Every structure is written in structure tokens, then in C-alpha cells.
Amino acid sequence: MFRKLLLSALALSMTSTLAAQTPTNPSEAEERQPESGQETEKVLRTLLDRLRIIGSSEDARRLAGTSAVIDPEQMEVEARTDINQLLKTVPGVYIREEDGEGLRPNIGIRAAAGGRSSKVTLLEDGVLIAPAPYSNPAAYYFPQAFQMHAVEVLKGAPLLRYGPQTTGGVINLVTTPIPAGTSGRVLTMLGEDSRHNTHAWVGGREGGFGWLVDTVYRSSDGFKDIDRSNRDTGFDIQSYILKLGWAGDRQSLLAKAQYSEETSNETYAGLADVDFERDPNRRYGLSEIDQMTNDHQGFSLAWDFDLTDRIALSALAYHNEFARDWFKGSFGSLIDAANAGDAEALAVLRGELDRADLGYKHNNREYESYGLELALDASFGDHRMQLGVRDHSDRMDRFQPVEVYDQVDGSLVFRDVIAPTGSDNRLEGADALAFWAVDQWQITPDVKLGLALRYEDAETFRRQFSTPERTDDPSRRSSSASEWLPGASMTWDFADRFQLLAGVHRGFAPLGGGATEQDEPETSVNYELGLRHFNDELFVELVGFLSDFENQAEVCSNASPCSNGATSGTFVTGEAVVKGFEFQLGNEWRAGGLTIPLSLNYTYSDATISEDNPVTGVFDGDELADIPENIFSLRLGLEHASGWDNHFVAKYMDETCVQVGCNRVDDPFDRTESLFVVDWISRYAITDDVTAFVKVDNLLDEQVIISRLPDGARPNRPRTGMVGMDIRF
Secondary structure (H helix, E strand, O other): OOHHHHHHHHHHHHHHHHHHHOOHHHHHHHHHHHOOHHHHHHHHHHHOOOOOOOHHHHHHOOOOEEEEEEOHHHHHHHHOOOOOHHHOOOOOOEOOOOOOOOOOOOOEOOOOHHHHHHHOEEEEEEEOOOEEEOOOOOOOOOOOHEEEEEEEOOOHHHHHHOOOOOOOOOEEEEOOOOOOOOEEEEEEEOOOOOEEEEEEEEEEEEEEEEEEEEEEEEOOOOOEEEEOOOOOOOEEEEEEEEEEEEEEOOOOEEEEEEEEEEOOOOOOOOOOOHHHHHHOEEOOOOOOOOOEEEEEEEEEEEEEEEOOOOOEEEEEEEEEEEEEEEEEEEEEEHHHHHHOOOOHOOOOOOOOOOEEEEEEEEEEEEEEEEEEEEEEEEEEEEEEEEEEEEEEEEEEEOOOOOEEEEEEEEEEEEEEEEEEOOOEEEEEEHHHHHHHHEEEEOOOOOOEEEEEEEEEEEEEEEEEEEOOOOOOOEEEEEEEEEEEEEEEEEEEEEOOOOEEEEEEEEEOOOOOOOOOOOOOOOEEEEEEEEEEEEEEEEEEEEEEEEEEEEEEEEEEOOOOOOOOOOOOEEEEEEEEEEEEEEEEEEEEEEEEOOEEEEEEEEEEEEEEEOOOEEEOOOOOOEOOOOOOEEEEEEEEEEEEEEOEEEEEEEEEEEEEEEOOHHHHHHOOHHEEEEEEEEEEEEEEEEOOEEEEEEEEEOOOOOOOEOOOOOOOOOOOOOOOEEEEEEEOO
């Protein structure tokens, strides 16, 4: 009831404010309004801009907070299907690969570690896209990077405009916009492992109406081989987007519908190190029947109303559903035993020794999230203010039967089914209210101050059943948390080509559906201080950052077990400090018919526990999990006036701890390995509208243990060649 009253009150106050600012003199209103056609075009541009949280790459370089935009040009040049590889070129972003294909990314930003991307706020066109952002934020669903027009990453105090996770950063995936005129594009790629990727869209406008149909189809046989099996390790993915837009003289509507489905023969089972060294692309026969199936559907409706030239009102309603069944075995204990020298465990993994009672769980879950946002954007003098409120709810239904098999002579023999009870049969959810107020104040022509205040109020619950029919009185958990999150940022332009930036804000991460009233949410204070230099095509930025956690916590799941071994709930480690710096340099040189663009990014991070916690067994100086010390990327282009362009993308990431405190013990199984990869893309423009290209990922064919989660050593993808065509019409 409180949420509904607050929403109504805010909407009423917005309307009252707008009404007070609306010109009452008709002639005054007419003087402010441009020609109808110009105004409609302006509103159409606003309709497209509202999908973004930053804007262009140039906007990112001027923001009072660190940010980056992977723009349409980079998306086009690299023809990237894997979001992991795209984000590796952004400073401050950590990637823990899992399947080598980027199907289920593990993305971290600064102090927010990367397990299932649960500590970063994920948006698509400005809409929360994680299956259950408050109660179950683990991103088992992720939109197709191949379908994106641009990718935005926002860090620092300005991210308080968004949420709920406000420690590390926000990622906004921008889908194909409605084009200005009737047009379309087909981008198709064929490659090794029967790889096929096609992205096609067509759209147009007629007067104030616009439309777009966008589709992606992807398939592959995978790059791994399963022992004693003809089954491939690949995937089939389809994704569809429909957009309908309308713009009048001062208002616009944008409706979007999305549907996708995936079948992937993916597993949790990695390899024992001794087998990884012989063949990193091997898969044990025990994992032959593992398979993920899922489907996602989402709907959103956005309304924008320019009441005056300085005041705009917007509303956004959204609804997402995601259903998945990851049928898989869990062999982490066998792999751990094999790594410890247990010959029998290794023989079972290799299919050389029979084993009874192997459980394969239908990790069946259904998610639902929905919400309503109201926002006011007003400019007064040197101030631009944004006020908004969001009412959000999400749910997760877990019903997970287990099939029991025996391994006999290297083959799996079905025995029976165990009906789900306890943790395999539960409901979780959250209801949350968020409020934000942001003021961008241009104090002088050279100094801009940003002030932000966010309020998060979240209540979570869990209902766990002891009978498959759910006829019993379930065990219950619940939690509530409310936090005020202030922040401030500033930029100062000086000496014509330099800019100083600084910011501080309070970070927050929700508790999740398994929390209790005694649990406290993760909170932190985050600082950044940096210097930028602009000189024509040259851009240099150096930013130091520090996150001081009062209550650092890990989100536990089967895919990313916490450092204490838990696979659900949270593991609170206590006080911690993550500090470091980010450096980026971009320039472009021209010589005759040759253009040479270059972009270099480097991030150094030091992430440790800052105070002993005898309750959880962590100590001052223990390294945090999933945060590498050094990451580096270099993008270099050789673009010729003849239309033949070559681009090289080099990426390096340090080894990381698998669990907190791996630096205290000399155990190779507690760490991943460092990785250096070079990708090459060669493009030739046959005509203005047709381009052919060759693409080779991992040109040096370097494979390492890029992850040990879940369940054993896992490789990155080997060298993979592809050819493609890009056709516009």
C-alpha cells in the first residue's frame, strides 16, 4: 500500500509541477513550438535516445563519471557474437569465461565480482533484464550480443540513477533502433564447428509511425568432444524483436516485444587438470546427456511527453518471463578427488570404472519480473534535474526433480526419478521500491557538479516445501532492507585540453531471496579521481578508484559456489577494500590513403579483505575471488581507402582466485591461469552496401584454464575461423 501511495503521490506532484510550468497564454505556447514536422523529428530522436543511458563515445568521454560506449562502428567491425569478448575491451570490466561461447556471462565491474553477473545492473534499452534482479539476479539469461546496436558501461556516482546494484557499474545493451527510412541489413557468418550466425532486420517510418523487425539465428556443433559419444557440444539460438513507435508533436510511444529460445548441450562438468593438460577440449562421457533449454519473452511500453521545452515526463512499464531447464550432473566432488590424486575418481570420470547412483538434476526454474517507472526531467537555468520512482516485483519458482543413472561399461543406464523436495522445491521473490533524484549543475562554463540520491527499499521471501505436491506448510524466510544512497561527482575543464573528474557514492547490492532478517545487504563507499586529456583525435584518461566495503558479500549458486562452499544464499566476508586505476588511450593517424585507429586500455586492481572475520574464517590481506590484478586490451586498425580494412584486437587477463584467500595457500587448484588472445578481422567493401570479411578468433590458438567454476578446469575457445557477408538495403 505504501508503494502505491508513494507512486500516486509522485505522479500527482509531477503533474502539478508540469501544469504549473505549462504556458497558460496560447500565444506564448505557440512561440515556443517549432514547426510540427521539426518537432515530430525531435521527438523521434528523443524516442531513440531514451534507449541509452550515456549516448555516444564522445558523450562517455565528457561524463562526470567514468564510462564507455562500444559504439555501432566497433560492433560492425568486429561482428562480435560473444559479449565477453566485447567487454574485455572496456577498462574496469572483469570477465570470467565459462563455456567459451559467452552464453552465460560472468561479468564484474571494479569491486563487483563477476559470478553470473549478479553484482552489476543489467539493462536492455534501459529496462532491467536479469531474470529476477532483486531476489535472483544471477544472469542465466543474457540478450544476444549479435543483436545489439551498441553497449554502454557506466561507472561512478552517475550510476545511482539506475540500480539496484550500485557498487561497480551498469551495463546497458542497446538494440537496433527504428531506422529513419525504410531500410534493412543482413549480416551472416559461417565458420568452423558448423558455426552459423545470422542477424537480419528491416524497418521504416511513415509520418510519425515507425516499425522494426529484428531477428537472430545462431547455431554451432561446439568445439569440445564428448568421450564415447556422437552428440555435439553446440547450441541453437533464435531471438526476435518487434518495435512499434509513434511520435506526435510533443509526445511519443515505443512498444517493444522480444522472444528468444535456446537449446545448448552445455554442462557444469569441467576436467581434472591431468586431463586438461592432454586435451582441454575433451568432455567426460558422464556429461553426455547434459543440456540447457530456455526461452525468454519480454514486453515494454515507453511514453515520453515534452510538456514544455524544458520539462519532460516519461513512463515505462515492463514485464519479463524466463523459463529454463538445465538438465545436468554435478561432478565437482569427483573432479576434486581426481585432482587430489584419487585414481578411482579419475577412472570413473574417464568411464573406465562403473559407478552407481549418479544424480542428474532438472535445474528447472521459472522467473517473472515486472515494474513501472515514472520520471520527470526538467531544466532550470544552470540545472538539469531528474526525479523518478520505480515499483518492481520479481519471482522465481524452482521445481527440480533428479534422475538417477548408473555408469556401466562407460555408458549411462537410467534407474529412476527422485521427486523434488526441500531446496529443490521452493518459491522466492522480492518487492522493491526505488526513488532517485539527480541534479546536474553547470556552476561555471568549466565546472559541472552532479548530485545524486537514490533510495532502495526491498523485501524478499522464500517458501520451501518438503513435499513435491506443495501441500505442506512450507518453511519460510524473509528479509527487508532499505538504504539511502547519496553520491556526488564533478568535472573541471582547465588549460583548454584537460579535464579533472572526481566522484564519491554509496554502493548497495540486494540480499536475494534466501536472506533472513538478520542478514544485512552489501554496502560500500566508492571513490574515483581522474584526469582526461583531449587533443583532436587523441584521448587519454587515467582514473584511480577505491571501494571500501562495510559488508562485502558473495552471491552463492551452483555455478558460482561461495568461498565457504555454499551454493545458495550469501556468504558475508565483512570489511574489504578494492582499489586500483584504469588507463585508456585512443588516437587516430592518417597517412595517404591509410587510417590507423588505436585504442589501448589497462586496469590494475588490488582486492583484499581489510579486517579479520573469525566467524567466516577470512583474514586481513586475503585476496577476493574473481578480480584479476591486471587486465589489458589493444585494438589496432589498418583502414585503407580502397575499402580493405584489417583490425587486430589483443586482450590479456591475469590469473584470479577461485575463492577468497587463495594467496594464503600454495594450491594451484585455487587459481585460474592468465590468458593472452589476439583476434583478427579483415573486411573488404565490395560496394557501398556489401562488405565481405574474414574473422579469426584466438589467432595464436592459446588455451588455458580460464575458469575452474563450475566443477573443474574449463578452457577458452580455440582458434576459430569464420567468413561472412554484411549486406545493407
